Amino acid sequence: MPKLTIDGKEVEAGADLNLIQAAELAGIEIPHYCYHPGLTIVGNCRMCLVEIEKAPKLQIACNTRVAEGMVVHTKSDKAKTAQKAVLEFLLINHPIDCPVCDQAGECKLQDYYMDYDQQPSRFPLPEKNHKGKAIDIGSGVMLDQERCILCARCTRFFDEVTKTSELAIFERGDHNRIDINPGQPVNNKYAGNVVDICPVGALTEKEFRFRMRVWYLHRTASVCGGCERGCAIDIHHHRGRIYRFKPRFNPGVNSYWMCDEGRHSFPALQNETRLTSPLVQSKDQLVSEPWGEGIRRAASIIADYKRTYGANSIAAVIDATSTNEEAFALKQLMKTAIGSDRIATLSWSPPGASGDDDLLIRANKNPNARGLAALAIPADGLDGLAAAVASGELKMLIAMRADLVRAFGEEEFVRRFGALDYMLVLSADANETCQMANQVWPIAAYPEIDGSFTNFKGRVQRINAAFPPPGAALAGIEAIARLGHALDGVDRPSSANAVFASMAAAEPAFKGLSLAALGEHGADLAS
């Protein structure tokens, strides 16, 4: 690997790296706007100009590959003058409307102005060029042409990643503007990514605009639960509410991107139907009860059925949106505390959901279908359970996140499972299946828990609790542990780390993995 010197630091960097990347290895930031590692290099912003010894003039770091013996200065007088000058040029026709701009707080113009410029404007405000403001270009993206610095990240995204070319640069010189072709609004399932990569406030998200100042947002690393791809994301939240999902770089899963369907999937995770208390059926109505009573009630009913009809009169159904830890904990509960081998996966996607495409979107909308399969929970076990209900062998069902009524339709659900005696439902939402249940336990949605999902390629990625679940809702594994203890008096692990560790010990597919060691990019299943 070539050795070079950047700002006096010796750096060893792969020969295919550019100077921005090499400097990053040495902990040195070279400011840039147009350069994005997921896009081709255009070198138009000129922010990354650096001084290279023996080169006659400043060079752009983004388009300069590392070379043996290269000596680079990013903070020399010449480089600093150029950085300052580029910022002065960029701000000439910029409206400087930070107080009303949604990008404020995460704007590279603001950041770099503080880091590299800090000089008063020499350009009179009334002479600024005016362009289009608040243009709805389609797919939930708003365009402000005056704030745009014409770095062409958005046009390159549509040219190179989705290959649809909805955006282009029109006009010439300082009248240049990003725009759609006349009468052809953006209609793209990945449009939100252009908002993410826009370094300034030119492209903003319609749904997010004016909802929250970004400096109040906390970020929690997670995984999108929208489909079996499992795009790495950051959950941006404030005081227990999610304001947006942003893609997080994961080379083996989603690169820098995510789809709009996943991006906009969070409102369903925090709607008004969230369950906040354990419920029990009483006179055809679900009424609240404390966890203690609920657990005792369920445990005694399970014990009754076991005694009267045998352990296999009790079965569990787990939805493929559950975490690996939830699935393993439930599987263990069925095996050790109940003694039943009846467990099945519910894996379904709503009718009309988008199909597989060439980029990220998968037709299977379950983030952990592969994980449940890896735990050998049969994906086709539901027909067997229905048959057992019909033959009278199966009396009680524990449904984990499984909205059977919605998945089958009410009529089909009643035909298959109507003859059940007792149903315990663990759910985040008060869905239709809860209405049919004898007992309902409120559990956390995935942004509220630690754990992991396994994507369709077998990549196990970690999710983290952004904030606690609402009301009395518990993490799924905690509810399972409590029920287990009530059944057999054994203490079961209720932390994700501990459940994962038992899973790694017991399940060949997870052998050698640990939740903590998954890191930000995850790890592949052992088998």
Added chain:
Amino acid sequence: MERILTRWLDIPDLRKLDVYAGNGGYKALRKALFEMKPEEIINEVKNSNLRGRGGAAFPTGVKWSFIPKDSKKPVYLCCNADESEPGTFANRYEIEFDPHCIIEGIAIACRAVGAHTAYTYLRGEFTVQKRILDAAIAEAYANNYLGKNILGSGFDLEVFTHRGAGAYICGEETGLLESLEGKRAYPRNRPPFPAIQGAFGCPTVVNNIETLSNVPHIINRGADWYKSIGPEKSPGPKLFCLSGHVNKPGLYELPMGFPLKDLIYDVGGGILDGKALKGVIPGGSSFPIFTAEEAVKVNMDFDSVRAAGSLMGTAGVMVMHEDTCMVDALKTIAHFYHHESCGQCTPCREGCGWIEKLLIELEAGRGKMEDLKTLVDAATNMEGNTICVLADSLSMPVKSFVPKYRDEFEAHIKLGRCPFKTSSAQQAA
């Protein structure tokens, strides 16, 4: 002096193939096809010290030698006829009066670099010139100077003409290539250079029309003959486009190294109305201006003009006499570059407009003394920091006009109006 590039003045109807061929035309092509190896053509042109006439003055033979010899991809030649530098009007005459010389130059260059396809990129306004060139190309095809198996040599060459849509930046060689490919003419980052990755991702030579017009003469008469015209390092006949306040503006063929003083006062018939000379831009509007004192000492070849502090560029010599308002002149130049900046690179996109706006204010008498510093600062910050040299093309005039005619700039500020205009004219403006 013998006319070489402007033989059409001596030979009527030279644009017709029979006249051209009857006057030694396509003899050089035969020589290049049958008597010379490609390497020998390149060496002959290298030895002639022919330097690119498009403005950058790069040695043509050296440029040709950059084309990989064993390229697995096709090699292209692009003939740059986007002539768009203000004050430059040589290529249009060459196309109109001697198109076969260009075609012959193209064919020889293609033979030298192993190209079997050549594109001639004409500026959008060259509608008539395209018709003339197309007609000449058709004649050349009909007589097998182009096409398959040229003159039985086994060498194939297809020549296409392509007209731009009217943008200065299309004359920049990589902007030209982008435009040729049907894209927005945004100049490209180098490396990769066109010789490695040019048109359609293939090795490409881009040569100016006037450069290629020299090639048949070099092949016919040899490098030593060529070097005997003008200074050895910057030799050859040169087309000078003389414009501005002279009595006889126009296109003149003169040897390289011709004194600028003689060009203005002798060839050009002196300054209009017998007035005094104030300044000369020697190479089209993109370069530093010479004051009258500087101008009369300069010889017009690439190296002498550079040594004197400017660049010869396209040899578009623009003469300004004593009544010229230099603030207004610079404003006009700035307007052009503001209008023509492609807007790709930040410093040029924003800087050109900024400079024009400052000059509008200064010329109108609304400027402040600190604006002069801002003007030079902006120009300095643009220079050398962009993908192509359009930013430098405004930076250089600004950085020469302001110090050289500083008293005029200051007079505008102090008077609160343009000293060259009466107050009523000022109001009308």
